[in-house]
Amino acid sequence: MRLGVSLAALGGIVYGINAHTPGFGLHGQALALLICVVVACLGWLVRTVTVYLDNQHRTLTATAAGGALVTAGGLLMSIAPVPAALALAGVGAFTAAVELTPALATTLTAAGVLVAAVGTATINHQWVAFAGYSAGLVALTLAGFNRRQYKQRLVQAEQLLTQTRIAAAADTRAAALDERTRIARDIHDVLAHSLGAVAVQLDAADALLEAGTGTPRARHHVQRARHLTVDGLTEARRAVGALRNDAPPLGDQLSALVADHHNDAATLTIFGEPRPLPANAALTIYRTAQEGLSNARKHAPGQPVTLHVHYHHDNVAVTITNPTGTTADGSALGATGGSYGLPGLAERATLLGGTLTAGQDATNWSLQLWLPT
Structure with missing residues (x-):
């Protein structure tokens, strides 16, 4: 069920990118767009299977997935500033904030903003769109931190309940x-x-x-x-x-x-x-x-x-x-x-x-x- 929903969401995002941009191709901007989408899809798939891995491998896969998504989202923002760019990068930043340490998650978010800034400065110069993209990426990162704390509180509550039962x-x-x-x-x-x-x-x-x-x-x-x-x-x-x-x-x-x-x-x-x-x-x-x-x-x-x-x-x-x-x-x-x-x-x-x-x-x-x- 979870895998099906994730793949359906990814399909919707890819469809939206192809519909609101010149489309995928093998030359010029269309090729760059295709590469960004492929990288994002790979990162999305890795993120989807992360929940099924143990803690030792989860950190590595979450880092790889977050890096791929924020990078692809930043480049896509530079090529064609569409909401799908923020969706891809935001999912990566949110996942990193939940699964990784705050320092590593913050680094990935900053890297995504930096990629988008460099791309905006060299490609489309749409700084208003960049500002909205950056604010949305930071907001999703903070939401991920909040989700992480919530999960930690749940774990602590379960541990406390277990200890209470043992003591009783x-x-x-x-x-x-x-x-x-x-x-x-x-x-x-x-x-x-x-x-x-x-x-x-x-x-x-x-x-x-x-x-x-x-x-x-x-x-x-x-x-x-x-x-x-x-x-x-x-x-x-x-x-x-x-x-x-x-x-x-x-x-x-x-x-x-x-x-x-x-x-x-x-x-x-x-x-x-x-x-x-x-x-x-x-x-x-x-x-x-x-x-x-x-x-x-x-x-x-x-x-x-x-x-x-x-x-x-x-x-x-x-x-x-x-x-x-x-x-x-x-x-x-x-x-x-x-x-x-x-x-x-x-x-x-x-x-x-x-x-x-x-x-x-x-x-x-x-x-x-x-x-x-």
Whole structure:
């Protein structure tokens, strides 16, 4: 389609030149006219196929086509000042301005004006026609520069759109990875606390049964393991609720957690004015309290545990403290459970801009969490 339109336009221009001039011939001015038209046709055809070439060859062909057209147009202007002369030279200048560098395109336009000026001075001396020809050639060159900038803006817009899509895809992947990491932490917390606590009770029961004494106590540990299993299911439901941002108030969760500490004495004290917290912050506080109570149950069973929550105007501080102790029955119950509880909590706190520290002095073990709100 494009090639057909281009050839039809060229045919119309050649027909117009032949109709408004003495015509083509093999002698004198008619021969010069024929040569100009042949050169212009060659340049026009080269210009037409330029769009199908790669960038490396396009520069060469656009230069050749522009040079042939502006030269032929300038000579034609000198021989027979007709509109077709400006049409040929103008197409060459416009193409050069779009395809070539501004310096090279300007050079070709200047060369076309120079050829027309020399021809006008030596052949027809029609300076008014030359002035109109030169102004039209410059105007078409400027139009080509405008078209070039428009194409560059389109390319830049497409590149920006592509980069935006890539960035959006990267953000989506990062968000999905963060969500998978969050879910992995919650699954770990549920399994570590429920199954770890069940393992503690079953190990205690096994130790008592193996010793052949304390059958009622062993039965108590088995019942306790069953209760912890039920609690694990509740924890799983709570984790799903937290993932859906549909968890109960933090104070109620902590109260239930302390009440569930059973035979181990645990107290909850809240300082400041409680307020709703972001879901991630509330879940991190709950998991920290859960980890602290679970560790106290494993490493210092029967010892009092204090859970303090301080609401400040721009942060929340949580402290879980219990005396150091040893596990009951001489068994290594403290070794049960996962080893990722505290590192996972520390990672949670860091992601929220907070800190988590744990350690012990001569008499007490403490776990401290600080989160901005």
